[in-house]
Amino acid sequence: MLQESRQLLNGNEAVALAALHAGVCLGTGYPGTPSTEILENFSLLGGKAQWAPNEKVAYEVGLGVAFGGGRALVTMKHVGVNVAADPLFTSAYTGVRGGFVFISADDPGMASSQNEQDNRRYARAAGVLMLEPADAQEAYEYTMRAYEISEAWRLPVMIRMTTRVCHSKSVVRPSGVAIKPPEPAHFVRDFASLVMVPAFARPAHRRLREKLARAEEWNEQSGLNRKIMKSEDLGIITSGVSFHHVCEAAPEASILKLGMTYPLPMQTIKKFIASVKRCVVIEEGDPYLVEAIRYEGGAVEGKPDMYRFGELNVSRVRRILNGDTSPEPVPPRGKPPQLCQGCPHRMTFAVMKKYDCIVSGDIGCYTLSVLPPFETMDSCVCMGASVTVGLGLRHALPPEEAKRVVSVIGDSTFVHSGLTGIAEMVYNPPPTGHVVVILDNGTTAMTGMQEHPGTGRTLDHQPTNKLSFERVLEAMGVPNVTVTDSPPAFEDALKAALERNELSMIIMRRTCRLAEPKIQLYEKAAAKCEQQNNSQNG
């Protein structure tokens, strides 16, 4: 029943297949490179998958599933975990009944991100179990194991992936054995575990630390950490995709490949260190393993600081092992990405440039407006920060400068984290007012055209309730709201808003050119479906 025995999958597809084989009740997340395809594939395979407005919401919905005894899969990119950090930390206290697995898809080297934070630190800080697959086969196996482990320890499990695991294809042999949740979802009242008032949270924290101590001991024999003994002269401790770079760069070295990297199997690690003359830790990103091992007294070499930046590869691993800190060759620069030719929002930036706006920007395609020819974005920090950083600038700058500040945010980003900023704006308006522009292109374009609550379609493009931005803004008390799809009308509205000293919002609604043909197909299908329903009912 479990499909062909040998498949070529990328890490994201492998996680989706494992989620299906593990009987996951609900997959939820927010799109973000390199995590996006997990839920899309889970849906294509027949799993129930949905986009949430943001990662915090997704995490909490997933937690509810697990509280009810169902298996939940929650996916996000590394910076999404920042958004979900609030429920993450306390979910380690509450624990879970159904298996709860969340994917943190990190982006070392920042192929498509605003930072290269190493989320392994989150597992340690929050006290949740962490698995690090090295390739698609392990992405499949570890996801399956993660549900068993989560239910056995009653703890959330974080699967930490990276771009080269998510987006690399390799041969996968599925186990051929589906694992079923032990019992169907049902509610069990348990105040002391699930209601985190201080009286219950204090013992819950002690319970967590005690669980983690036992989990560390268990991890010594978990079978998730592999020892490959070869040379006694050189031993390498590694995890994730770095394992494969190591195999190629140092084929004679002994290797301890860690699969479960929180809590770490310290006895196994110490024994390995003692069994070789020289022991080097090869890890991408932060010195997470090195610090933890040295804290426990393990004598290991780390990597020179220059290799903390960017991805590792075979050449860099060779250099680390040779202690080579000479400047690395810089590959020739390619052509940078840009706003699509024909993007209907290009003119929006041309107009803002004309009025010399100070643009507080946000995360999306439109961040590319910082590049020539526009150079019309003055800050970009994180999802939703356009609105709020813009407000701060308005509060601090002298009036003649403050009046030029405009916040620019995309439609999906607005739903993700813009709404609370609007509440702040209405509640604490700057003396010069403020101007917020929503670039509504009807899709989450940058990550590959995913749906969101403002499109009125679900993850698999079926019609659902649609969030109306203009009605929300009106209800929140924004006094001036203009909706337009015409460039001259946009310019008029912006000019008026900049002169007004009031709160103004302009929704510039023009569909993404790349998404347009697809959206037309979805709309046609929906209209046809409605017609059929009507004729049946009539």
Added chain:
Amino acid sequence: MSNRKITNIVIAGLGGQGVIRAANILAEAAFLAGYDVKQSEIHGMSQRGGSVSSDVRFGTQVHSPMVPIGEADYLMVLHPTQVDNNLYMLREGGTLISTRMILEEGKDLESLDADNTPLTSRNFNVGLLGVLAQHIQFPEDAWIAAIRKHLPEKVHEQNIQAFMYGKNLTLACA
């Protein structure tokens, strides 16, 4: 390449040109031919018309998903402007496969739509895979099955024709 255990190929071009698609087809063909294979790519920002590349490695056992710098046996480039910035990936004596092989001097990719070859500005990536197939000995049905798997049905035939055209192209500079 008789004693080399792994064959390394880098496919490069601009976002929207079908770089990833070509790499998917190549990796699938290697997979169907029975090899261990890894394919790696970077997307996201790169979708917006910027430089894109994808690595494909196959052999008896492949470890790293990334082709080490200067170790590509084949570099296949889909846009004339993207050759120079990717040459550093090619090993000494490696083979460059570029649009120069299918375009007349001074003509651009759009000219393919008007000429009388089966190649067009949309399927020439598969045409260049045909040129690559002159060097890589996968069974022909593995290639054809890979093309069918990674393209919509209505363009199967024209892409298979483009592939065969590339495979049978006599290369003056080969």
